[in-house]
Amino acid sequence: MSDHQQSPEQQPEVQERTTILTRREFTTLLIGSGVTLAMAAFLSEPVNPVVQRLLEAQSTQEAHGAGKHHWVMVIDLSKCVGCDYCVYACQATNDTTDDMRWNIRIDDETDTGEVFHITRPCLHCAHAPCVEVCPVGATYHRDDGLVVMDYDKCIGCRYCQTACPYGVRVFNWQERSDDPNPRVPNWGRPEVPRRPRGVVEKCTFCIHRIDAGLTRGQMPGVDPEATPACVNICPVHARHFGDINDPNSNVARIIASTPTLRLREDLGTDPSVYYIPPEGLA
């Protein structure tokens, strides 16, 4: 510890000056300049990819109109009869098991005691807690409002499951067997490969249909081939899908003309799924 030599002849006053920089001063100086440099680097955005990433993330989150399209779903709870067709069609199309459904139906009641059915896909929030917490960016926002998964990046930490306020995310707890899917072929055919063990998955708004449809010149929400399976199959037309950025789209007109609600708006997640409330629920 005591490394510096002290010559006995030196006067006390001189001795104080022998060390130009004490360790404490040096450390303080180093930390001070380090912090200053770090802040300067952080604030000068052209230099810093991190800041740029932050700004980009911010802009995609804020912009509803960032992309050309913003896909939304409208679910009419006053029409829903709770038949589970959308649940089964989703299971067949996205090849999920009964305990890993991407789209679920539950029963609830209004404060006047009227029972109603509510189905819940992923809500594709503009401020999605799952996206914010994912340590590797395996789940992210697309410009068209979709919250999607990169199964190749996911490390399976399940923080997104913990953070999602709606419980939409399911984890592949074990290797998927080659067993046939009981919903096939009555409710549709699998259109996406089964996911590997150890990653999280969730509803994609049938992203494969949307993307392929657009390249074919089809419009999601209008052409069934480009529309999510759950929307197509609904026997009472309780589900609508489309581009909220297009004022003439089906969904934009419904949202403009009908009172709708979104789930847990108090959390500020800004979901892309709008519900038309049942009778007796404002």
Add this chain to the structure above:
Amino acid sequence: MTARQLTDNRRLPLFLIWILLLVAGLGIGTVSGIHVLLNGLGVTNLSNQSPWGLWIVVDLSSIALGAGAFTLSAAVYLFGLKRFEAIARAAVFVGLLGYSSAMIALAMDIGRPDRFYHPLIYWNVHSVLWEITMCVVLYSTVLVLELVPIIIESTPLKKNRFLHSLGHNLHRIMPLVAVAGMGLSLLHQSSLGATYGILTARPVWYSPSAPVLFILSAVAGGPALTLFLTLLAGLVLRKEMIPRDVVAGVAKLIGFACLAYLYLKLWSWASQNYYSRLPERELGIQLLNLNTPYGFTFWWGEVLLGAIVPAIIMLWPRLRNNRAILMLGTLLVIAGLVIYRWNMTLSGFTVPLNWSPGVREIAAINTYSPALVEWGVAIGIVSYGWLAYTLGVRFLKLYPEARALRRDAAEVPPSEQPQPQPAGTD
């Protein structure tokens, strides 16, 4: 037969039994771990409703209990408490054991252990978990840097000139390493609390005080574990591992940390449950109290036995000068910390999410209790920690100021001086 041989003969089987016990624990852990790796996390009791469980508790606890490293290093190198150097090395070693235990637990817990390095290359700077991963990786490097001089000094490596000067130079930059260590520790220890504290959808968790509570409990619990292990080693080896005034100093530090933790804990509780009310949180706490021992373990485990009693023990000289009571006090701090991590992790998942606009409770309360295989892995991790510490005390110079107790010396005939050295520290 000399007295020395007698004591050695009596001690050796005990040591052997202890090591065999730990190796058995390690075996249980290995078998359980392989079972999980082969068959997936489906073999655990985790579910989509309770995706985190015992292993996360092990992970959080071992990182918090490793906090003695940064606390005591900071005391030595930043706050000029040079006498704490007598325990700082052991703290660094225990810290590294804590962090490596956490990494093992995490590797078991993630669905794709083969992608453990992904956070390092795919950055999501907005994620607290990303920040934690980066800090833990960097801080483990700091711990290794702090440990290298000790290893060089304790082994024949010191005869190598290059390594010797490397160790010496590393020792010289320790203040800088300690600054880096403290910064990184403050960041990730608090972010571990933020992992829960930032989740708006879980009213039982959502709280700005969670990060600070995590760090304060770690500042109490980390040194508590190091002090407990040090006293235990002294008891077994019949040595005074660190000077008495250092024992008292560390105890006081733990005591003040307990008080700070207690202050924020009570204030945090009062502000959220007494002075204000949020219907959702109120309902959540009600559900927890009806279905789990949450309230009981909170007040008795976390507050009374985990903070109040140890604070009294650590700050009352008459109590802390009694080794048995002091050891009990450190154990209480450790237990309180683990109970806090357990309660924190499980409570948020137990209360079901309610996103439906109707008035019904849409989901039942979630129950989780660890599966046998989860306990197996946990036993393996704990055994690893104990085994590594036991071997560390035996083969590394963790306690530079350790000296034999005079009482022990009196038992040995004069011809047998110097003292028998059961720990092969030379």
